[in-house]
Amino acid sequence: MWIEGLVIERRDWNDKLFSLKIKVDIGDFKAGQFIKLSQVIDDKRIGRAYSLVNPPGCGYVEVLAVAVEEGLLSPNLQALKVGDVIDVATKASGFMTLDELPTDEAKGKHLWFLATGTAVGPFISMMDTCEPWETYERLVLAYGVRKVEDLAYLEQLKGYEARYPEQFKLVLSVTREQLNGALTSRIPDAISSGELESKAGLRLNPEESQVMICGNPEMITASQQVLKERGLTKNLRRAPGQVTVERYW
Ligand SMILES: Cc1cc2nc3c(=O)[nH]c(=O)nc-3n(C[C@H](O)[C@H](O)[C@H](O)COP(=O)(O)OP(=O)(O)OC[C@H]3O[C@@H](n4cnc5c(N)ncnc54)[C@H](O)[C@@H]3O)c2cc1C
Ligand SMILES: NC(=O)c1ccc[n+]([C@@H]2O[C@H](COP(=O)([O-])OP(=O)(O)OC[C@H]3O[C@@H](n4cnc5c(N)ncnc54)[C@H](OP(=O)(O)O)[C@@H]3O)[C@@H](O)[C@H]2O)c1
Numbered sequence: 376m377w378i379e380g381l382v383i384e385r386r387d388w389n390d391k392l393f394s395l396k397i398k399v400d401i402g403d404f405k406a407g408q409f410i411k412l413s414q415v416i417d418d419k420r421i422g423r424a425y426s427l428v429n430p431p432g433c434g435y436v437e438v439l440a441v442a443v444e445e446g447l448l449s450p451n452l453q454a455l456k457v458g459d460v461i462d463v464a465t466k467a468s469g470f471m472t473l474d475e476l477p478t479d480e481a482k483g484k485h486l487w488f489l490a491t492g493t494a495v496g497p498f499i500s501m502m503d504t505c506e507p508w509e510t511y512e513r514l515v516l517a518y519g520v521r522k523v524e525d526l527a528y529l530e531q532l533k534g535y536e537a538r539y540p541e542q543f544k545l546v547l548s549v550t551r552e553q554l555n556g557a558l559t560s561r562i563p564d565a566i567s568s569g570e571l572e573s574k575a576g577l578r579l580n581p582e583e584s585q586v587m588i589c590g591n592p593e594m595i596t597a598s599q600q601v602l603k604e605r606g607l608t609k610n611l612r613r614a615p616g617q618v619t620v621e622r623y624w
Contacts, residue, residue: 376464376465377464378399378463379463380461380462380463381399382396382397382398382455382457382460383398383435383457385455385457388525388527389525392440392493393441394428394440395455396429397463401464403431404427404467405431405472406430406503407498407500408469408471408472409467410436410464411423411463412461412462413463414451414461423447424623425496426439426493426494426496426500427467427496427497428496428500430500430501436463438496439527439528440452440453441492469621470619470621471497471587471620473501473506476619483583483585483617485511485512485515485583485584485585486507486511486514486515487514487515487586487587488501488515488516488587489587489588490590491518491562491591491594492519492520492525495516495527497589498587499528499531502514502535511542512542513544514539515575516532516544516546517571519550519561519590520547521549521550522549522551522552532545544574544576544577548561548562548565558571563594579602580606580607584607585617586607587619587621588619588621589621590622592622592623599618602617
């Protein structure tokens, strides 16, 4: 169930937020899936889920993580150095993937990614594949963080804007500081007020939109509520809808 991975690169975005690149062979996976990282701590095996930031086919896995105060595993992950080993589950899993979205008339033409904190990772993995760009006319990423220093992979995100200027819109929400051009309100509030749509230049509606939401569970619940008021319902295999979610805790 566990295999040893070797840390081959790390990047610190701030004193709590970091990325690890781990050399390990977990076989095939789908963009949007997660792996489990694990250590034995005080004779007890502790495993936690981490979304993959890299697209399939790289020969390594990359994760973006925050060290949670008094967390059991994440502070130990933050302490890992290049050359250290960490146990990785042999298989990725998870259903927040593009192939879970409707393909028929309920497909929609605009794909919205709503992320807080480390949950920007799985959307980067998806955007590093051809699939969303070939399937949807427009893509929006709303990425919410507390402070400017919490914005990870910003250069890469701006790179998608440069590469797909007509197709992609990045909307940042920085809630505890001012950043030029960014929203200051939380994502669900920005949906309610219409600010998010105004920044994106698109409307959220059941006819045109598919929405994937990931990260803070309270943000997800609040976003689902405001989207429901707009007629967007949960996407289920037996009943296609517009909203697909993954809660991080
Ligand atoms: C499907 C899935 C994917 C996940 N992907 C990621 C990921 O890519 N990166 C990542 O950092 N975490 C991710 N998590 C959370 C991760 O699995 C752990 O819960 C987290 O690292 C804390 O573990 P811990 O043992 O240090 O803390 P614990 O002792 O387990 O404490 C858990 C508490 O930490 C807080 N918390 C957990 N995760 C986060 C987070 N990401 N941001 C802010 N607060 C958090 C919550 O308050 C939670 O109740 C994911 C969780 C799930 C279920
Ligand atoms: N990021 C840091 O600088 C930092 C520092 C120390 C510790 N940590 C650790 O990391 C954890 C959280 O870090 P994080 O900043 O990545 O995640 P977060 O607390 O989930 O915040 C990310 C974004 O989500 C918003 N948000 C929070 N609750 C929401 C809700 N109920 N509805 C809608 N939006 C909501 C936040 O807005 P608000 O700003 O309005 O809350 C912020 O814009 C903490 O529990 C702590 O353990 C982080």
